[in-house]
Amino acid sequence: MFIAGLVLFVGSLKFIVWPRMDSPHEADAIAVVAGAHDGREQYALNLAKAGLADVVLLSNPYGPDDSLMNDFCGAAQDVRILCFDPAPSTTRGEATAIATTAKSEGWKTIMVVTYRPHVSRVRYEMAKRFDGEVTVVAVPRSIPESRWPYAYLREMGGFTKTVLDSAQSFSEQVRSAATRLLPNL
Template sequence: MRRRSVTRAVIGFAAVLVLVVVALWPVYVRPRTDPPATADAILVLGGARDGREQLGLRLAAAGYAPRVLFSDPYEYSATMNRICHGGYRFEVICFDPSPRTTRGEGRELARRARAEGWRRVIVVTFTPHVSRARYVLGKCWDGELLFADPEPDLSIARWAYDYVYQSAGYTKAVFEDC
């Protein structure tokens, strides 16, 4: 009898897990991204070194925007130091968001966009973060946000971590304003 209960519990847990993964697949694994278009700026959100910095630089070099803003919440990063002090034919602006979260990045975006009269910004982040970043930044600024990602190759363990992490971040964001 006990064995049957354990088996049912395991099957029930597995079924719920499959449902959660399937339901959140379009949110974290295949989020809506946008084709690049000319914009007032490109905003590269902070995070793991997954190709987003290079994508932001490539988009600017291709002429999609005259400036790239890099969120730089790191104590020290050789990559960010090189980017923030490199010589580019477009403007590079590095900032430390406050707080050091997507919310802080949204606040900085809104502040600069209002001051400069921006209407469209390309946002670069990584795949599991796109949907949540769209939600959070949209709470901070009502301009047009186009999202791009470098489509990183993540392990199953990393995908599982990001499902949990991004879900917790979404839950927190629902209760916060910008």
């Protein structure tokens, strides 16, 4: 059991501490998933102003009293900014809202900005919901060593919930299909 736990821990480091990192490039839109106000909103806006996208899509689950988001969502900018309150207020809710907006806007490519430990989970959730090209970039900032245990546990918890929810959803789909195909059982 110890060996299995050690293998899981070491393997998970690849996805959380050293995720596959994309480089910013042109996209139809840049989306920012919520989290700490760690510069990701401004980073996305700067990428758009540099000509990588005409639209920035900002997740704003913070409520009406968040002055930073009010500045981004309410002020005139050089690029088009769309703000949304994800439902639910989770990575899955954000990915669903981003994919829905992309479909209605006709976008084929999206760059998503988050922070490094969250990159793999954002990539996974977006791949489940968006058929186009997804680039996931991390805001360029260092994370203090003291924050890594929290970031690791938070992302492992998020991945675990995602996997369990996916398994439950699959189980419900199988049960529903079986009920339709074999109604008398």
